[in-house]
Amino acid sequence: MKAFQKAFLSAIKQQQTYVAVLGACTALATTYSLSLSIAMAVLLFFTLMFSMPIVSLLRKWTTEDNKILVYFLVSGGMVSLLQLLAEWFFPIAYEGLGIFTWLVAVNCLLITRIEVVAAQEGVIPSLGDAMGSGLAYGFFLGLLGLLREVIGTGSLHWFSWADGSTVFQFVVWDEALSIPLMIQPIGAFLMSGLLIAFLNKVGGFRRG
């Protein structure tokens, strides 16, 4: 239990510096809506939780030559499985995420955590690290999605992942006052840059 806790806390601490750079492709592409960014965070969380212990169990048989194939088969297999489940249970979220459902398997965050932690340590520390990294990534994604959606559309619209019906809608300001650029790809770069600078400032001048 202690090993789990230690790995969990160190993963969360390290996130502050690198969450911005690693895993950026899936983070930037899906955060135009809060609902979708949480769906992406959940998908990445489960992929981390399932694939890191497996890689950790296989570490005795992983050599320098076959490691890339092993990592890809484990993470790609997990994502294929989760993708089939998502298509069945949450078709709207699956459609919204598009090709980024698969790109979770080659996400830089996932690959780095696998290579740095799971390939070297036991099952319990890698589970702790998976949970810490997944939660910290989810927190960043949620924050980015919230800001982009509110500034870009003027309201917060949470839709159900299963059938697309509105769960709640919360108007912050009138749509005429919103900046539509924020929900476009440019808004992703702009908002994440500003958000990282803000987190750096709050977190005590950490450089990413």
Add this chain to the structure above:
Amino acid sequence: MDNFMMAFIASIFTSNVLLTQFLGICPVLGVSKSWNRVYGLSLTAVIVMVPSLILAYTLETLIILPLEITYLSFLIHGIMVVVLMNMLENLLRAFAKKLFAVVQPFFPLLYLNSLVIGAILALIQNELSFEAMLGYALGAPIGFAMIFIAFSAIRERILLHNRVPRSFQGSAIALLILAFIAMAMMAFTGLV
């Protein structure tokens, strides 16, 4: 997007893989510190992406779609990319020693990366014709290299002056530079 030229121009200017789909953004943010590395990574991207996109299209139309195994398509393409890159590495080592010395450090970066696999998935999803696929396969890596080189040149200049506020240093200023490049590229909207 149904002929060669249109797909080529669209994949460079209007639907750039880096700026509209964020593919391969991790190596871009991580590598762009010195000119040699930027040049090497761009060259590697072109060398790897052109054959793998063409091969992926062939696999998809000749094997995966007729056999109706689309649920395996991601795993098949991923393994194909790993095998192909290994083969390219060995071929370059044997026949083009000078080129190999330039691109060799960047092969491990692209093995498990969203750039190659993401471009393949985007290609398959768009259901292009063969001609348009060739345009995309050539245009996507060139578009990536173009933005990457421009971005790292701007970043190097900014680092040189060292006037960036402390909390913006590192990835924050890099993302803002990308935002401004993306805004400039918006001028090409409606070109194709």
